[in-house]
Amino acid sequence: MIRTLLRVLGPEYAQAMRRTVVLMTVTAMAEGLSYALLVPVLRELFGSTPDDAVPWLIAFGAAVAVYAVLRYVSDLSGMRVGTKMLHGMYYRLGEHLARLPIGWYNSGRVGEVSVMAGRGLLRAMGVSAHLLAPFISALVTPLTIVAVMIAFNWQLGVAALIAAPVVAAIQKWTARSMADADADRHERDKEASDRVIEFLRAQPVLRAGGRTGERFELLDDSLQEVQRSSRRTVLAMLPGAVGLTVAVQVAFTAVLALGTSLALGGSIGAAEVLTILVLAARCADPLLSLSDIGAGLRGAQSELERLDKVLSTAPLPEPREPVRPVDHDLAFESVTFRHGDRTVFDEVSFSVPQGQRLAVVGLSGAGKSTLLQLLARFYDVDSGAVRVGGVDVREIDTEVLMAQIAIVFQDVHLFDGTIEENVRLGRPDADDADVRAAATAARLDEVIERLPGGWEANVGEGGALLSGGERQRVSIARALLKNVPIVLLDEVTSALDPVNETAVHEGIERLTAGRTVVMVAHRMRTVRRADRVLFLEGGHIGEEGSHDELLARNGRYADFWNISMAPAVSD
Template sequence: MIRMLLRVLGHEYAKPMRLTVALMTVTAVFEGLLYALLVPVLRALFGEDPSDAWPWLIAFAAGVVVYAVLRYSSDLSGMRVGTTMLRGMYHRLGEHLARLPIGWYNSGRVGEVSVMASRGLLAAMGVSAHLLAPFIAACVTPLTIIAVMTVSNWQLGLAALVAAPIVVIIKIWTARSMAVNDADNARRSNESSARVIEFLQAQPVLRAGGRSRERFSLLDDALQDVERSSRRQTLSVLPGAVGMTLIVQAIFTAVLVLGTYLALGGDIGVAEFLTILVLAARSAEPLLSLSDISGKLRSARAELERLDKVLRTEPLPEAAEPILPKRFDLEFDSVGFRHGDHVVFDGLSLSVPQGQRLAVVGPSGAGKTTLLQLVARFYDVGAGAVRVGGVDVRDVDPEVLMAQSAIVFQDVYLFDGTIEENVRLGRPDADEAEVRAAATAARLDEVVERLPGGWDANVGEGGALLSGGERQRVSIARALLKNASIVLLDEVTSALDPVNETAVHEGIERLMAGRTVVMVAHRMRTVQRADRVVFVSDGRIVEEGTHDELLRRGGRYAEFWNMSMAPVASE
């Protein structure tokens, strides 16, 4: 458990955690040794001169003060490590998630990451801040007390020591019986979290279908699965908890019976017998609490295992000696790429000279957006290479590659903040004049003028308070402010009204000027702005040429063009 916790924490927090564990262990041992002073105290009290107990009572009081200081220090250290670690772990998890390939983020990850970022990290903090100290005390203090009992009377110490292997066996058996239920409960919890998010996101569809007041069956089923799994998990704990209680009470009773027998036989005195009673009772208390603490630790361990699994997921590798591209032409050299078992590209080759515009056309699922993602290195190719300025993108520092690329996707996500804050994401160090110039070029200034609050207007989570066209203008202004040499466009006007489409096109034209551009086109009229067009189908380039050349050939591209222009002609 502690080894996993140290691994999850990383080098930065491992050393403070080790020191905290050492301090907690010393505190637990000292607590056990403190009870050894009861032996001379009771002997003096039941001896010829009870006043002889005063020095031992003073020593015991001093020991209690030392123990209080140690306990306070260890608890405070655990709390500090826990809270500091929580802040650091959020950063570590966020940085790691940002380095994972986009393919890792499938639909099932939504609930998993949501649970991990809340319950998982809080569990990691709870171990060090709340659970570790009582767990160490429950394990170490009884063993120390048994050692003290053995020194006082080897027979009683041996009788108490019999409990140790039995307790360990019960703990191992309980942990194994709970392992399956823990995994199932975690899977059900992640599923229910994903369904809650889905339920919230699906509100427009549910309300449009007149089902806003109905129960959402998928969510209900997921919550019922969680309830059943939690019930099974609770029932699996009972045998171990009951067994632990019975064993501890049985050993405690055996020690008392043996102590009584020895006292009646004259082998030990009254003082020693009373000491044994106190020590046996004190060692039984933490052992009885061990079941509850162990259950909480098992739940925390399960969360830590899932967190550890994500942190050990290999991110996209980074070059030991990154190369800085001097040019900004693009090249796909015999690229092979798969999504699971699906082959997206097989031996695809393509080049885009610096400063030119390439339009990518093709049916849905042909891999058009994937081409853009390979340039931005959201994925790594399975074969061949993607190059920027003759340099394999895998040999370029990821931050440099991102700094050289401006990406505008069809689905724009804005962070819950002001318009200006979202625009500044393109280049946080830009001055006010540069931000305003980018906004004007994207015709975002028109939006700002009519919104209450202007530049300080809040866009809502995901940009929910803005229309699709307004979000696109923010995205284009952000890309313009970035002033990157490579522009990647995933058709940004396919769902816009004519007014917003015109405004966005003007912003896009300014964004593309003088830059290397790869644009995915769903609306065929945008293709006419490209220097070259490629038609992609079944993972390969079917046709390639200028817009006019491809129309004259009368192939797949011409067919797509005629189909897209037919509604316009009929109007």
Template sequence: MIRMLLRVLGHRYARPVRRTVALMTATAVVEGLSYALLVPVLRALFGGDPGAARPWLIAFGAAVAGYAALRYASDLSGFRVGTTLLRGTYHRLGDHLARLPIGWYGPGRVGEVSLLASRGVLQAVSVLAHVLAPYISAAVTPLTIVAVMLAVTWQLGLAALLAVPVVAAVQLWTGRATAAADAERHHRDQRAAGRVIEYLQAQPVLRAGGRTAERFGLLDDSLRELQRASRRSALSALPGVLGLSLTVQALFTALLVLGANLALGGGIGPAELLASLVLATRCADPLLSLGDIGGQLRGARAELAKLDDLLSTPPLPEPRSPITPATHDLRFDAVTFRHGDHTVVDNLSLTIPEGRRLAVVGPSGAGKSTLLQLLARFHDVDAGAVRIGGTDVRDIDTRELMSRIAIVFQDVYLFDGTIEDNLRLGRPGATDAEVRAAATAARLDEVIERLPDGWATPVGEGGALLSGGERQRVSIARALLKDAPVVLLDEVTSALDPVNEAAVHEGIERLMAGRTVVMVAHRLRTVRGADRIAFLDGGRIVEEGTHDELLHRGGRYAAFWDISMAPAGNA
């Protein structure tokens, strides 16, 4: 388990972890050896001069004090290393999640990652702080005591030594018996977490349908399955816990009977018998705790295995010799991209000269937004190449690539901070004057003026305290502040009221000025100013040209235009 822990955490933590484990092991050994001093104490007490026990009692007290100091040092080391590893694990997990392809974040991933990043990481890393020391003590201290018993009374020591594989076999059987039930419970736990998130996200739909008084069936089913899985997990562990307890008690009774026979037969003296029984009692206590500690270790091991699997998921590879593009023209060279068994983009070739604007239109599912994601390298293509300035995006360092691209999505997500905090994400080192200028250009200043706390107004989780139009203005101001030469727009006005739509359009025009732009448009009114329009269907370009050329052709684009204009009376 320590090897898996180091694999998850990274080997730069190997030295403090091994040092802590060594300290915990030394503490357990000293605890076992300290009990050896009970033998001369009891011999003196049962002998003709009880006062001779005084030096041995002092030595025993010193040994106990030494054990207490070691225990304090090992526990403190465990807490310190555990805290350091917890921070390091969160950093490593966050860095890795940020490098995984967007396609990895499929259905069910939110609940899985949420559990893993909260309870999973805590449970896995807390092994060093809370579980490892008791486990090492429960395993090493009895073995040390057995060695002491061999030195004091070899018959009882040999009997105790023969009992070691019996206890180990029961513990191993317990772990195997509960593995399947524990795995099912973890799986049900993830599903339940996903359903809770789904239930929260579905509140607007449920309330709009007048179903707030009803129970959410999918969530209830998931929670019932989790309850049943938890019950099966507890029941599957019960035979092992009882079996371990009965085994330890039976072995202790056998040692008691054997010791009594040896004493009655004159094989050992009463002092040796009493010392051996005291030592056997000290063996039994930690062994009885192995059942509970073993369950905690199995839970931590399961979380570590999931962390290991996640961190082993290959991220998008970084180039060994990064290339920095000199220009910002965009090109798709025979690009094919598949999502599972579905081909989203099929052998597509397209060129956008530097400083020009391309509008991508087409029916839902045609692959429009995927083109933007491929340009930003949220995915890697399956065939062909996506190029910026003639350079394959896979040959550009990720930080360099993202510094050259500003993206404005249709659904804007804002972090739970102030408006200024979210705006500065575009360029953290920007001056106050640059931040204010970007806000003015996006007409965000109008929003800030009417908010009670101005720039310090909290936006809430996801930007929930702002309207859709206000969130879009923050997003555009952030992109303006970034001042990237390539702009990607995923229809940003499709759900806005006329006032916000006009403000957002004004901000977008300022954002696009002088930059290479690819815009995905669902409202065809927004594409007339594009230098070129590409009509996608089934991941292929079926028409390409200017707005007037495509209307004149009377093809798919013209039909889409007529449908789009019909509600306004322009069909």
């Protein structure tokens, strides 16, 4: 487990963790060695001259004082390292998650990351603060005491030492039997987290269906599975705990019987037998605590392995010698891209000259949004190249690439904060005049005027306190404030009412003026303003040209256009 912990921590914290482990080991050895002084103390007390025990008592007191200081220092070191590690690991995990390909975030990742970033990370990083010192003490202190016993009487020492492999075997067997239970518990926890999130998101549907008073069966079932999994975990742990207790008690009884036999045979005196029993009792106490400590360590080990798996997931590689593009034209060159078992693009090529607009249309699932994501390098292509300004995006530093691109998604996510804070995400160092100008250009000022609090109005988690059109205006204002040469638009008006659609279109016109634009079009009216149109079909470009050219060909695009515009014509 220590190796996994050090690997997860990385070089920044690994050295401090090693020092803490060494300090805790020395502390545990000091505790065991201090008990060695009980041998001469008890021997003198039960001898003919009890006063001779005074110097040994003083030495024993000094040894205990040294141990107490070491224990304080080691525990304090463990707490400090644990606190720093927890703080650092939150940042490391967050930065790593931000660099992982978007494809990594499938539907099952939400609950997994939620559990990992909450209880999982606390449990894993709490090892050094709460579990490591007791665990090391439970192993090293008894072994040190046994070494003292062997030095004092090899027969009794060997008898005590026989318990070590038995205890180790029980711990290994328990860990193996608990592994499946722990994995099952993790899966149930993740499933329950997913169901809780689903239950919260499903409230509008449940209420619209008049089911607010009913139990949500999926959530109920998942919580019952968590309860059953917890019961299985306890039952799996019980045999190991009982076995450990029995093994330690049998070993203690064996040492007691052997000591009694040796005393009756005259090999050792009563004082020596009493000393051995005291030392054996000191061995038994920490060994018995291994059951509880082991359960905590196994849980932490499972979380560490899951954390290590996530941190070992390779992010998109950064170029060793990054190239900064000068121009802002875009191009796909023989791009092939697969998502799982599905080929989304197969040898696709096209270009967008600097300052022009490209509209991308096609049936659902044709890869329109994926095309935008490849341009922004949310994924890397399997073959071919995506170029910005003639430079392969894989050769551009990620921060430099994203500084050239503004993206307005169909589903806008706003952070729980004020409108101004969300707009300033586009350019945090912008002055107030630029922020206000961007809001006016996006017609966000109309929203701000009617909201209580104005610029300080809170948008709620995910922007829940704003309508879809209002969230889009915030997103457009954010992109306007960023003021970059390339704009990617993903069906931004597909679900807006006419008033908001008009306002958003005006904001988009200001946003795209003079810039290189790629827009995924859902409402076909927006296609007319594009310089060129791509019609995606079956992983290929079915047709390409201007809107009027494609209509004149009377091909697949013309059919798609006629079907899309039919409701508008009938109205």
